[in-house]
Amino acid sequence: MIGWRLECANRNREPPVIVEIQNLRKTYAGGFEALKGVDLGIKEGEILALLGPNGAGKTTLISTICGITSPTSGSVSVGGHDVVKDYRAARSMIGLVPQEINLEPFNKVVDVVSYSRGLFGKKADPAKIESILRQLSLWDKKDSRVMELSGGMKRRVLIAKALSHEPRVLFLDEPTAGVDVELRKDMWEVVGQLKEQGVTIILTTHYIEEAEAIADRVGVINGGELLLIEEKAELMGRLGQKTLQVDLQSPINEVPASLSKYALEIVEDGLALRYTYDTQGAGTGITRLLSDLSAAGLVMKDLQTQQSSLEDIFVGLVKESAA
Ligand SMILES: Nc1ncnc2c1ncn2[C@@H]1O[C@H](COP(=O)(O)OP(=O)(O)O)[C@@H](O)[C@H]1O
Ligand SMILES: [Mg+2]
Structure with a gap:
């Protein structure tokens, strides 16, 4: 033992x-x-x-x-x-x-x-x-x-x-x-x-x-x-993450309760929502998110995705420390 x-x-x-x-x-x-x-x-x-x-x-x-x-x-x-x-x-x-x-x-x-x-x-x-x-x-x-x-x-x-x-x-x-x-x-x-x-x-x-x-x-x-x-x-792991930004037609103050499972972040003074997902995961959940967004009555104006990389992390850190 x-x-x-x-x-x-x-x-x-x-x-x-x-x-x-x-x-x-x-x-x-x-x-x-x-x-x-x-x-x-x-x-x-x-x-x-x-x-x-x-x-x-x-x-x-x-x-x-x-x-x-x-x-x-x-x-x-x-x-x-x-x-x-x-x-x-x-x-x-x-x-x-x-x-x-x-x-x-x-x-x-x-x-x-x-x-x-x-x-x-x-x-x-x-x-x-x-x-x-x-x-x-x-x-x-x-x-x-x-x-x-x-x-x-x-x-x-x-x-x-x-x-x-x-x-x-x-x-x-x-x-x-x-x-x-x-x-x-x-x-x-x-x-x-x-x-x-x-x-x-x-x-x-x-x-x-x-x-x-x-x-x-x-x-x-x-x-x-x-x-x-x-x-x-x-x-x-962070490298494998991507963000999807959904630009909205009109600003919101809070994320509708029906969308809570997506852990969305309100950005651009309420005019956009940011969703982070794992590119290595089985599914990104984007399709469902988009249909849930319109079911919640939110009107989309535009979509953009961004990949974070070690390069971004590095450049961001170095820039911050030089400021
Ligand atoms: N013997 C030295 N006397 C004065 N300044 C030095 C000396 N060696 C390096 N430095 C300064 O210290 C800083 C760091 O240099 P260094 O350690 O060689 O950086 P790195 O290897 O990351 O390029 C630089 O600004 C460099 O000019
Ligand atoms: Mg050196």
């Missing part, structure tokens, strides 16, 4: 938080406030996409978590290690793929990756390096010099380098900015495989479709603030 109860408790348990960010603020030397009090818990094993326009503070946030930029106030811990007070322990758990390609052109691929492992004080492990290079389809390029590689391959070298010390959390800062569609899909596949291996992944992007394609959770950041953080499935 106790065993059964424990099992149930385990099943319902949320994955533990591996990165804990509390009231994080960053003001740069010139006085610019790039992070204005960010609170965020990143769950072990998830893929979190941080979506935001240029200048939103994405790189500042990642750099602060990785200990490259020091916080002005607030705290960040990784696996329970404070990134300032316990920098080495925290940093060893993190892999960072920076936004800019910063590789020495004359170095050989295999050396870049092995050397990076050494920097973290990890023992040389050629078999591990081989498996990382194979996973990133770089094994046949192991003896090539960085300068001989295509842009897409250089990005993969950056990922291999970031994985060299076997981190549990991987940060990818705009991994597909300026990358063509084909390579972008390759990148998504690599990210999916890493998640299967239990790596927690945080990526920043300004491509909404990228967040849609691979994230478990999506955070929207703008002007140094985290505006929203939500399970992608829930956002997609």
Whole structure:
């Protein structure tokens, strides 16, 4: 009985938080406030996409978590290690793929990756390096010099380098900015495989479709603030919703009782009714709504439908926060 109860408790348990960010603020030397009090818990094993326009503070946030930029106030811990007070322990758990390609052109691929492992004080492990290079389809390029590689391959070298010390959390800062569609899909596949291996992944992007394609959770950041953080499935649920607006011949003050089941909203100063329905549902209920509307004596002037998308939600949020 106790065993059964424990099992149930385990099943319902949320994955533990591996990165804990509390009231994080960053003001740069010139006085610019790039992070204005960010609170965020990143769950072990998830893929979190941080979506935001240029200048939103994405790189500042990642750099602060990785200990490259020091916080002005607030705290960040990784696996329970404070990134300032316990920098080495925290940093060893993190892999960072920076936004800019910063590789020495004359170095050989295999050396870049092995050397990076050494920097973290990890023992040389050629078999591990081989498996990382194979996973990133770089094994046949192991003896090539960085300068001989295509842009897409250089990005993969950056990922291999970031994985060299076997981190549990991987940060990818705009991994597909300026990358063509084909390579972008390759990148998504690599990210999916890493998640299967239990790596927690945080990526920043300004491509909404990228967040849609691979994230478990999506955070929207703008002007140094985290505006929203939500399970992608829930956002997609909203995506599946459409609204139908019925413009009326004459205004009404309240929805007739016979129409209460449609949960209609009065808009346009009583001159229109708005109906929200699920496009993925079995039936939209529109046909019945329209006949019930005329049965209630309401005269329709016009109809319009609108689909809400992640794009709308995103653009709306960003506009609001800029105002
Ligand atoms: N070293 C710095 N000194 C002063 N301002 C900076 C510095 N780095 C970034 N910023 C400013 O902070 C804001 C956020 O930048 P960043 O974190 O790079 O945004 P994102 O990665 O979302 O494009 C921008 O307005 C940028 O100009
Ligand atoms: Mg950036």
